[in-house]
Amino acid sequence: MILAGELAAGEHLHEQALATRLGTSRGPVREAIRGLERIGLVVTVVNQGSYVRQVSEAEALELYEIRALLTGQSCAILARTVTPEQRRALRDLAQGMATAHEADDAAGYFALNRQFHEALLGFAGNARAARICGELGNELNLFRRRALSVAQNMRQSNAEHAAMLDAIEAGGPARARAAGERHIRGGKNRFTATRTISEAPDTGDLPQAGPNTARKQDQGRTTNGTIQEAPDPGGRRRPRAAERGGVRPS
Amino acid sequence: MILAGELAAGEHLHEQALATRLGTSRGPVREAIRGLERIGLVVTVVNQGSYVRQVSEAEALELYEIRALLTGQSCAILARTVTPEQRRALRDLAQGMATAHEADDAAGYFALNRQFHEALLGFAGNARAARICGELGNELNLFRRRALSVAQNMRQSNAEHAAMLDAIEAGGPARARAAGERHIRGGKNRFTATRTISEAPDTGDLPQAGPNTARKQDQGRTTNGTIQEAPDPGGRRRPRAAERGGVRPS
DNA sequence: GGACGACTCTTTGTTGACAGAAGACACGTT
DNA sequence: AACGTGTCTTCTGTCAACAAAGAGTCGTCC
Structure with a gap:
């Protein structure tokens, strides 16, 4: 899905959503994400989730x-x-x-x-x-x-x-x-x-947050500690905010 | 553990044993194994388990x-x-x-x-x-x-x-x-x-099976299909046989 | 009016349990 | 005596549920 462009770069990977979409449960999805993380297609932040890798x-x-x-x-x-x-x-x-x-x-x-x-x-x-x-x-x-x-x-x-x-x-x-x-x-x-x-950010139908939305971000400590890259979710982290008010201008 | 030599090349990774040894459950162990599989340190055969990669x-x-x-x-x-x-x-x-x-x-x-x-x-x-x-x-x-x-x-x-x-x-x-x-x-x-x-096989304290123990082996189809490598467990797959009679000479 | 703090909700991390598959052993048959 | 078959055990694959942590929101206080 990442390579096909269904998941945009920087997009948050919602485990439950992926599981239901793939007709399985969260366990296999998590295992797959760990594999993708190791080959660099995905970046994971502890207690926050995984994001499609953004290549600078x-x-x-x-x-x-x-x-x-x-x-x-x-x-x-x-x-x-x-x-x-x-x-x-x-x-x-x-x-x-x-x-x-x-x-x-x-x-x-x-x-x-x-x-x-x-x-x-x-x-x-x-x-x-x-x-x-x-x-x-x-x-x-x-x-x-x-x-x-x-x-x-x-x-x-x-x-x-x-x-x-x-x-x-x-x-x-x-x-x-x-x-x-x-x-x-x-x-x-x-x-x-x-x-x-x-x-130009080509995230398709996703609502896009402003470039400088205040976010804690914790300087992106990943689980394996190799790629200290800021995930920069690009869109919403919690769907609720985006659906209710869209971009919050700082 | 693999890099430190605690797990010999070709050794079978027993998920439950690793989990108890690491003080966790099988889920995190499985996720870690998926990561190791992606970087080539581990080879997985479906319905059979994972083995420490043997590099030819x-x-x-x-x-x-x-x-x-x-x-x-x-x-x-x-x-x-x-x-x-x-x-x-x-x-x-x-x-x-x-x-x-x-x-x-x-x-x-x-x-x-x-x-x-x-x-x-x-x-x-x-x-x-x-x-x-x-x-x-x-x-x-x-x-x-x-x-x-x-x-x-x-x-x-x-x-x-x-x-x-x-x-x-x-x-x-x-x-x-x-x-x-x-x-x-x-x-x-x-x-x-x-x-x-x-x-010379340097598997330490592991009981070593004979080089030609009959085994089905299924020609080692891996989960991601990339490295079609024969796992060759090297030792026992089921502990029972080795503990009871040791190597079965054909 | 603005800032701080508590609360709630969502999502992840983890666990235990269940179903399916594969190998090993034992027995019967040829 | 050797081979095939059946049963059993063990282990993996998967799932649902629980606990913890973070983020957003609302209320209160200055």
Whole structure:
């Protein structure tokens, strides 16, 4: 639900509501939340609840850097080890993305893009790196949402994919690595360029509190103590207040 | 408890026993297990329970590669951005490790080593990379345990730390990156060399079943479906059999 | 009129109990 | 004697209920 955008970034996770919605009880929901917390999709404040993680721009840039490294390394490895079947599979995925782009099928494009990167990392033989890269991509989706569905960006991304494959097939490890890193950093730049679009809080139908509602907040001590990040619920903590008066102007 | 070695790799996590031992009930234990599962310290099989993750040698090598990349990148960044305070902090940690090595203080050495790498990654400015690297180190500890407490290895590791710092301070990004990668790959080689030592199952006081006890095992379908790894409980699944007759020879 | 304090309500944290599943043991059959 | 089947026990998965803590609201006092 988080990745699908049904739960907005910063949104409070109401355990009972989720349980009834999923047709189960609070126990399984809590266990799931603990798992999401560990992979960084959710932040929990003791005695207050859990919130969908809000990725700051600085953090997003960090994630891009890690992905660039891992992707570049995978390309470098593939330049030496790629098999004809793998080449064909990657080319097919790239071709599929091109047609999806022409058909203006953003959803299909994203699915294929994910498969492409997953296959690339997987072929390189480091399953764990592939898993990490996928999780980082998930977190990035929390931030960028669909701000990247600009057609121009899709085309540019496709060109970079082709360059990566060319470098893998004929360029040698160093060039392949550079192409891989360039692609991710290109995505990073596209993200930075279109960031202002998603800057507007797009919480959909949720009532939105003002940016400086007085709140105790306790400086966000999380249960595992790793990410001391202010949850900033964004909307209401107690539904009652929002439903009755809406935003309380300080 | 896993990192401290109280729970051996492959050991079954008995929820009720853990709950009573920790003075709580099964709910919080289950939530904690879900978190550990997400970061890869625990593997769960449905309707069978959770086991401390067993890291295969191939996986361990993968983890080393990822750490090498991240560490090398951090060194490259630090070569351009390191401040005098950071240099001093890293030098102090390296010096502390040297004295710990001379004093044969393996525990102190490991603690300092962890701090050193944490500080290195942290100074490089990518908090997430630091976190990932730390988690990977935790997982590696599942495997290598204390096979690396050989004095010779400590000395070699110290020399590599010094080389990293030298390269960061005077060598430029490329040399610093190479030094960082060389250190982690050196650890990888030391791990491979001493691997046979830890190969002997060191489960301590646990009764150990024979290597080929017939078991259904269901090929280990996990709850999240990511790591299809055979749990291989290693010891007993039901205490009764082991307590009554011990190992049943086929 | 504004600020402080008590009260109430909602939500989380935790517990105990129940149902289902899976393995182990014992018995009967081939 | 070996194999298959039935039963039993144990453990996990899930649920409903209780206790505690925090936040909002209302009343009172300065």
